Amino acid sequence: MKYTGVEFLFFLILSVAVVWFVWEDSDSSTAIPDYSTTRLLAEQGDSEAQYQLGLLLLRGQGVTSDPEEAQLWFQKSADSGNAHAEFQVSQYYDRKYQSSQVPEHGINSFNWLKKACDNGSWEAQTKMGQIYLDGLRIDGLEISPDQRTAAAWFRRAAKNGGSNANYQLAKLLDANPKLAKNGEESFDYYKEAAEQGNPDAQYWLGVVYLEGKLTRPNHSLAMELMNKAAQQGQPYAEYMVATELEREGKIQEALSYYARSAEQGFAEADYRIGLIYRFGKVIEADLEKAEYHFTKATKLGHVGAKKERIILLAEQGDAEYQYYYGNLYMKHYYDDNMRDSWKHDQAYFWYEKSANQGYAWAQNTMGQKLYLGNPAKAFDWFQQAAHQGLSPAQWNLALMYLEGEVVERNWLTANMWRIISESNRPAGDMYAYGRVNAHLRFNALTESELEQVEELVRRCVETDYEVCSESR
Structure with a gap:
């Protein structure tokens, strides 16, 4: 499969926003301790048991989840100097700050985070790195973004075994090579985080091997890493695995991976599913499913999906989308320096289809086109x-009533439509500018004329534009 730099730039930009770890679940322990035994030890004052009991209560493992009681045990453990518990207390105050914006909670969170960092918590050190990367502003506490300090905290966390710290550091060094100790440092950290099972790092390292940016290109190794990340639910990796399966003709498997990626809000995956169902080259076309996925991707801001949805609905006879399809052709016409007349003709082909079905915007557009040649x-x-x-x-x-074009000049009817139009005009619409000068062509109405026009307006509006007194 051939990958272009542009395609990967697209994925890289999107991936920057992905944060996979969850702070309160970042403890690296995999074994779940027995609740009764842990509680007994915690009640006897064992600091580590108090911390583990807090985790069990927070996560609802072996007991009904109780975040408030969990916090009490975290606090007991933190008061004894347990670094992991100190981090959890920091998280507790951070959640309180996020929900209340009370500065005291934010400062408490930072102070406990600093204690946890000093006592060797890689979770806390990783978060401190993120704080220095993004900056922090609380009433009474302000930290300016500092990438060099962020890198230092990520390095400390990575040294203590934090896979996410390895990943965050690799990403930071990749984007800012001047912070790296050598040219291969970011690659090394990507690799270490990937080996520790970090799905984001596995995806990014896969991208590195595909692009050959920091090492030699290796497609098979790249896809092996993508598969590992995809098995952990990394949406961009799922998408990449799907594209590979689609290339191999394994459409049903590809659809499964695209769907998993799409469920996590990756618009490109929905777009690809839409294309598969839209054109039905390998499986039977299903326009209803195609529209569904194009619509999902469109809501997420995918430009290509929006265009395909317009075309699909226009070809199915939807008058509104026929008008939008005409707009697409007209945009292409004006964007093209050569001004291809075929695009112009196609635009009006779709405008006319829409207008013949009664879509008002298309009818107005057709009127504008024909105004000079066929008034x-x-x-x-x-x-x-x-x-x-x-x-x-x-x-x-x-x-047209004002100028007496086609119909006999009718001053009162002209003003009736002028007033009705102004009352219907959205504030700031594109027609406002043209109206400024055109207003000069409408002389002031006499008191008698104003009364007649107001009556015409009232009757026209009340009859839903059925009785408006214009004559041909």
Whole structure:
């Protein structure tokens, strides 16, 4: 499979935001202690047992979850100097600060974090690194971003065995080579974190092997790492495994991995699923499923999915999306320095389809296109859109009555449509600027004319634009 630098830049940018570890679950212990035994030891004053009891109560392992009682045991253990418990107390106050924004809680959190760092907690040291990376501002406490200090904290945490610290440090050094002790340091930390089972590090190291950025390209090793990360639920790794399976023609397996990635909010995965169902080259096309996944990706801001959804719905006969499809062609037409006339014609092909189905914006657009060459047809389109309440079409109709084009000049009807249009116009819409100068063409109404126009407006609006007194 060929990977371009642009494609990987896309993945790298997205991946920066991924934070996989959960601070309160960051203890590296895998064995779950017996609740009764742990509680007995904790009640006898064993500091480590008090900390482990707090974890059991926090996580609901062997007992009903009780975060408040967990905090009491963490506090007892922390008061005895247990670094892991000190970190948990810091987390407790951090959660209180995040929910209340009371500065005292934030300062307490930082003070306990510092104690935990000094006592060797890699979890705390990793978080301290993140604080110096991002900066911290609390009333009474301010830390400016400092990448060099952040790297120092990540190094301390990595030395104490923190896989996430290895990963965070690798990422920081990769982005800022001047902080690295040598050219291979970021690669070494990626590799160490990956070997410790960190899924983000496994994904990134896979990217490194695919790009050959810090080492020689190695596709097979890259995909081995991607698979390991995917098995731990890393969404971008799941996506990469899916693309490989799709390339190999294993579509059902690919769909499974794409779906897992999409469930975690990765829009590109939903987009790929949509394309598979949209075109049905290997499996049977399913336009309903295609639309579903394009819609999901569109809501997450995926531009390609938005375009495919527009095309899909337009081709299925949706008038609104036929209009949007016309807009796509028109944008391509104006973006193209050569101004390809085919794109222009395609835009109006879809505009006309939409207009013939009664979509007001398309009708107004058709009116604008035909205004100079076929004003009678333009009037018809403006009239149809105006009677649906579309402000721009009502304004265009007002101008045609004002100028006496196609219809006999009618000063009162022109002002009726002008006033109705203005009342329907969203604040700041694109037509506002054109109206500024056009207003100069409407002379002030006499008191008698104003009364007549107000009556015309009232009747037109009350009849939902059915009785509006214009004549051909």
